[in-house]
Amino acid sequence: MNAPQLVRHSLHESLVAPVREMILNGELRPGQKVPEEQLCERFGVSRTPIREALKVLAAEGVLQILPHRGAIVARITAEQVEELFPIMASLERLAGILACDRATEADIARLGALHDGMMACFEAGEEVDYLRYNRLIHEGFFAIAGNATLSTYYQQVLTRIHSCRFVMRKSREHWLAAVAEHRAMMDAFAARDAARLGALMEAHITGTTAGIARAFIHGEPGPEPADTPDSRTGKARNR
Missing domain, CATH: 1.10.10.10 (Winged helix-like DNA-binding domain superfamily/Winged helix DNA-binding domain)
Incomplete structure (x- = not known):
């Protein structure tokens, strides 16, 4: 042999x-x-x-x-946003659906803890750490989904849109919208509502995330960390 x-x-x-x-x-x-x-x-x-x-x-x-x-x-282009973000949205939708079906109580608690950490960063105006938690949460859905091919495609698309996903600063309006959408996603995940979570994740990418990317490309500045809005009042908070 x-x-x-x-x-x-x-x-x-x-x-x-x-x-x-x-x-x-x-x-x-x-x-x-x-x-x-x-x-x-x-x-x-x-x-x-x-x-x-x-x-x-x-x-x-x-x-x-x-x-x-x-x-x-490389800098991402407007053409790439229109081409790649719908693909990313479809991948995220499927990951959310599969994750709801496969998640254990420990998985739900783990992503919930990451979400709590992300919200604490939002409240403190720590956008770099907020984005780090954000990425861990989205990658967590793909890991729980348990589909290696899906995860591979996700990483390939994520690499191509690197500058417009987990490293760019947000405007006040975009950040508030992203936070509200993440809260809704985590509620759907905790309830194991696969259809709702999939739809929310898809809409999050095609709506707010793509809007942030377009603003990024056109050079619209995001807020300074001290200008971060309060999640309840929408007013700027100083650290």
Whole structure:
């Protein structure tokens, strides 16, 4: 019997995921030049595997490699918003439906705790941490859904719309709308109302999230953290 073959990943392949995560979490921002030398120091490698990893991310549409300039974090376009956000919305809808069917009480409690943490960040005007919790909640629905192919598609689309999902600042109006929608989604999840949760998640992406993306593209500024509105009154709160 033949011995099983070992799968060996090249060095540059092991670098793709952590560099992609730096983009998704906002450490590398849209339009920013990728600092190759800093990445070499951070990961303890030479420029060659870093550049090979950047080529992979460029093929994914996350980066642009420009002559004499190197790699630049790609900016999403208005055309991509109209093309990709309906796809993301459909994926989120299905994840919500499947999650309601498969969730344990522990799953519901875990996402509820994340939601509580996100709301605390909203109240404190901590938008960076709010966005981090937001991403964990949405990824949590996909994890609970238990469909590996669905999760793969989600991550592929998420990577392409990185600058308009979990790293951009919101206007006061958009932030209030997003908070209200998240509360409704968590209520539907706790009630295991699959149809309602799916519809709410789809509407959240095609409505508020896509609206934030369009504002982001057109350069409309979001609020400073100290200008964050109170979730009950809608008035600005100072920290």
